[in-house]
Amino acid sequence: MRRFRLPLVAAVLVVAAVVAYSGWWWIAARTAREEVAVWAARERAAGSQVSFADLSVGGFPLRLRVTATDFSIVRRGGLSVAAPSIAVAARPWSVLDLEVSIPSPFTAVIPADVMLDVTAPRADGSLSFGIDGQIRSADITIPDVVARARGATSTATIARTDLDLLRTEDGGFRGGVTLSDLDLPMAARLPLGRKASLASVRFRAPPPVPSRIDTPSLAGWTQGGGRVLVERGQFAWGPLAVNAEGWVALDGALQPIAQITGRVAGFNEALEAFAAAGFLRENVAMARTVLNLMAAANPNPGQRPEIVAGLTIQDRWVTLGPVRLGRLQPIDWPP
DSSP states (O other): OHHHHHHHHHHHHHHHHHHHHHHHHHHHHHHHHHHHHHHHHHHHHTTOEEEOSEEEEEOTTTOEEEEEEEEEEEOTTSOEEEEEEEEEEEETTEEEEEEEEEOSOEEEEEOSSSOEEEEESOEEEEEEEOTTSOEEEEEEEEEEEEEEETTOSOOEEEEEEEEEEEEOTTSOEEEEEEEEEEEOOTTSOOTTOSEEEEEEEEEEEOSSOOSSSSHHHHHHHHHTTOOEEEEEEEEEETTEEEEEEEEEEEOTTSOEEEEEEEEEEOHHHHHHHHHHTTSOOSOHHHHHHHHHHHHHTSOOTTSOOEEEEEEEEETTEEEETTEEEEEOOOOOOOO
16 A cells, blocks of 8 residues: 555645646746736836737746737837737746747837837847836847838848847946948948948947936936947948047936047048948148048057047037037937
């Protein structure tokens, strides 16, 4: 009799564990639905428009997957995303580490001086949160992005877009954005060609960092001396190669201010391309002489000659050295 008791006890324990786990999974699924509702209500209270046709929870037993169909969000200021479906998944025992997927073509609108309409075939990534609800890390990849300025006939494409973010031990953030293999609009006059192989920036935001991207949070961050440090910016377009560093912040009116220093190689080839395209009709020889004198003042032994140039943003004016390039449109942050 004792011989059969141990297998029976083991079977009862296994059944009890399965029942308990199943009950816990369904509680977690119900909580996930409630969290989506809370998030949507919070976004609507902040002035966003959020909609989805259906919300389903699946993935039992080893996954917890929430899928929304016909999803769209339109934030104040015009930023919007719309997708046939969006899915967020996690392991039931690690619900703060999320996998995010938009598995089918989606669209976005990015407000700027000229509205940008953006499409992509999919997006994948991960998000990790702490028990305080604050984001700990993010890693997003979007392939084959197509962007078109509102009203334009030609498009720009980006073969791959990578975004990453990591909260540092001191409570700040470090991250970056990389755009690979850009194909610029055909309609534009582009002396350096339509192909830009790389545009990337690595940045660090020391603490404190704003908890939300809204007016009160950004005002508090600015008053506390907040700024984003550009640890390395890179841009490669034809013969032109730029490496930059500096900082970006907001002024009292919550408009961008910046001080960026860049090392520029390939400037002679770029100058000749601009001259050949008719952008520089006069004083080409003088410009060549000045640029080479600037390069001689900043020697770069064993490598291509470089010049060092400073770019600033102040009172919305963008200035390269002593030359004003233009003025930025004011940013209207969410309240």
